[in-house]
Amino acid sequence: MHDPIDQLLAEHREIMAEVETLRRAVLDLRARGDAALPGAVPALASVGRMMATRLLRHARKEDEALFPAIEHALGAGGGPTAVMREDHRAIHERATVFRETLRELNEVEHPAIVAGGARLRALAGGGADAATLAETGEQVVSLLDLHFGKEEDILFPMAREALSRDALRAVAERMAAIEAEAA
Numbered sequence: 001m002h003d004p005i006d007q008l009l010a011e012h013r014e015i016m017a018e019v020e021t022l023r024r025a026v027l028d029l030r031a032r033g034d035a036a037l038p039g040a041v042p043a044l045a046s047v048g049r050m051m052a053t054r055l056l057r058h059a060r061k062e063d064e065a066l067f068p069a070i071e072h073a074l075g076a077g078g079g080p081t082a083v084m085r086e087d088h089r090a091i092h093e094r095a096t097v098f099r100e101t102l103r104e105l106n107e108v109e110h111p112a113i114v115a116g117g118a119r120l121r122a123l124a125g126g127g128a129d130a131a132t133l134a135e136t137g138e139q140v141v142s143l144l145d146l147h148f149g150k151e152e153d154i155l156f157p158m159a160r161e162a163l164s165r166d167a168l169r170a171v172a173e174r175m176a177a178i179e180a181e182a183a
Ligand SMILES: [Fe+2]
Pocket: 058, 059, 062, 105, 110, 147, 151
């Protein structure tokens, strides 16, 4: 089986490699102003497109495959591994924190990322000045840095702990189905 967490991590790296283009474009816009527009606009447009395709697919894998599996494991008392390691009170406390983190990632940050991508595409399409483009680009970059960091530091380690081998296999299968839909 392909480890689904490893796959999501690999997708983070691929997505962030493309986001580097946006980071450089923002720096260039800040440094050179409107003179940087001819180079920066295509970069913003391309990252905007990636956010509507590859990044959206990545978020769907989390929203529809990984997060429900974690919710389910937390509901079942934190999963067999966690039960062996922790007392019930600690599991309960962590489950509450994890549920809040899940909700934030799913209901607040994923929609904010989708909206940021749409803003990038709209601005790149029509005559915005360097300062506006740089500001939107910075917002998207910091949103992604924060979001990916939270998933990598909190969510993915929690998933590794909470999910059984069977649960991980089911997540991998649902993720593959989402990927196949897009192909
Ligand atoms: Fe995410």
